[in-house]
Amino acid sequence: MTTSVALSCGYFDAWRCRSCTLLATPYEVQLAQQQARMEALLPPMLWDAPHASAVGGFRNKAKMAVAGTVEAPTLGILAADGTGIDLQACPLHEQPIVDAMPALERLVRDARLTPYDVPSRRGELKHLILTASPDGELALRIVLRSSESLPRIRKHLAVLDHLPLVSVSANLQPEHKAVLEGDDELLLAGDGVLVMRVNGIGLRLRPRSFFQTNTAVASALYRQATAWIDEADPATMLDLYCGVGGFALHAARAGRPISGVEVTAEAIDAARETAEAMGADASFTVGDAASVDLEGARAPELVVVNPPRRGIGELAGRLDASAVQRVVYSSCNPVTLARDLAAMPGFAPVRARAFDMFPHTDHAEVLVELARR
Structure with a gap:
């Protein structure tokens, strides 16, 4: 393991910008410490090796x-x-x-x-x-x-x-x-x-659309989620907080019907355009992801959630009480993720993987798969 600083930054060295608080820490150590923090915070489960980022030139x-x-x-x-x-x-x-x-x-x-x-x-x-x-x-x-x-x-x-x-x-x-x-x-x-x-999908961003700031690591995140979804092979799937449709449209390439919900109309318009260009069996709706109907037979077999830092809140309890069989949760805040998992005792954490979207900082992105107990 190297002990050298992997990224040279004159701003950091001159103390003009110290936003990259971990820049002086070797990158391999950063990853190991990030993984250890998340494993200590979240319930026991199988952890894949963390997905590393380039140490510089990664912010889009x-x-x-x-x-x-x-x-x-x-x-x-x-x-x-x-x-x-x-x-x-x-x-x-x-x-x-x-x-x-x-x-x-x-x-x-x-x-x-x-x-x-x-x-x-x-x-x-x-x-x-x-x-x-x-x-x-x-x-x-x-x-x-x-x-x-x-x-x-x-x-x-x-x-x-x-x-x-x-x-x-x-x-x-x-x-x-x-x-x-x-x-x-x-x-x-x-x-x-x-x-x-x-990953071969032309996601459309309009000025107010959200997209991960690290394209290469976001691509890996989508590939991992898609692999887990394909392995589960759900008959129906719902993508909540779907944004411009990243998770949904990746999963739709397997031919399964997908639906997505997002509060931002601009993002939904973009997702619909991409779905049409792909010929995907995907529908997208403007709405509050936390209020989606999950009752009875209307509940999808698998739900993807990719909420903002505050987490999914009361939606956790609604998912737990529903007939949903599997959840794939992408989180940028392990603290609220831990809280949400505790509110879903009907689901068992199966596996997780960290994706380093934000090298040289304490911020972390983690993908977790949950299955009905």
């Missing part, structure tokens, strides 16, 4: 807080006092994102986009959010306080023409609070769709 999304001045903007994070720390060359980001940063900085200057100053609550430009696809295409979201600067942005978008952008949109977030985006999204260029080609 950059959420850059903009600070400083029009003439000298910073694109990165904010210090405790609200001043900006420029991280344009962050080694976690995929290379097309890093390559695009100088052009984004030029857009800020040319369009005279005043960075939002948190302490004084003044300014217009809050964030630049850039997402890269496996095909090297990019989607940009510009988070603004108001629509005041939109004419200037449209006028100067040509400074981005050399970038492989398929979508540019503006999100309006007028409130002074720790919320990344607002309700209004305005398409400025492109068709608003970024295709994430994962």
